[in-house]
Amino acid sequence: MIITIPDTNATGIHMALVEARHNIGVASSMVFTMIVIAEARHYDRALAACHDAGREHPSRIILVTNGDADGDRVDAEIRLGEEVPGEIISLRFHGELTEHRASVVLPLLLPDSPVVAWWTGKAPDKPGEDPLGKLAIRRITDAMGSPRPLAAIERRARNYCPGDTDLTWTRLTPWRALLAAALDSYPAPITAVSVEAAPNNAASMLLSAWLEDRLGVQVDRREGDKGIGVTNVTLSTTKGDIVIAREDGKTATFSAPGLSRRQVALRRREINALITEELRRLDVDDIFASAMRTLVERCERRDAEQAATR
Structure with missing residues (x-):
């Protein structure tokens, strides 16, 4: 089932979810909420990955993108039923509301359950300080989705916060x-x-x-x-x-x-397999954290050597 709700808010989305579950008899038995932040051009790929991840980890997936329509509004699309693992809520923000996405997403989080945030492409330099990142206990980025992957993974390392991870590690x-x-x-x-x-x-x-x-x-x-x-x-x-x-x-x-x-x-894997693997653990990855600290040390050593040659 796909329900389209133009120009809505968190209350309207929640009411539509309750009514849809009642009509089709879907039980709410999801293990966590995943917030997926995607650019519009990555929407289809992100949606496909959400479907695959949901098959192994039934969850509420909130797919957030920015639109370019006139006016300040949020358009929503809800997917649930037999063909959809868990629930997928797509939110497209327009106008000034793109700066206030967390206030719309917050009421839609499942109560008393973990929250994971995943940026499918370009991500903030400090995911742990991002408004959507602050809602999550795990924050997944992908340095290879940046135009400058080496600089991106270095920034992730310098700004590491417990709960961060990157798909380069996966x-x-x-x-x-x-x-x-x-x-x-x-x-x-x-x-x-x-x-x-x-x-x-x-x-x-x-x-x-x-x-x-x-x-x-x-x-x-x-x-x-x-x-x-x-x-x-x-x-x-x-x-x-x-x-x-x-x-x-x-x-x-x-x-x-x-x-x-x-x-x-030693096959390279698709993004769907990577995100599914990463969702198997929601605790802090101490080995990844240690590797990121060492990466910072390597970068500082490089910077010192370059400074010495100037």
């Missing part, structure tokens, strides 16, 4: 799992680490910080001209190099001391 889950398994299988002192990635890849900055934080070794990060995403990680040990190399974004070549090379699955 993209690294397969890499982190494979690297951790490699170190468990081939324990040896690490003498050097290098990470190579395509240009402007924010995940490589975060992966370098995580490895430096976990291993206590300065990591050399490089940009290459082949492949997509992170393309190579080399862990130099006293027994030889452990190398994971990926160029096609699907499979990687794994090699370790005393072993022949073999292929391992």
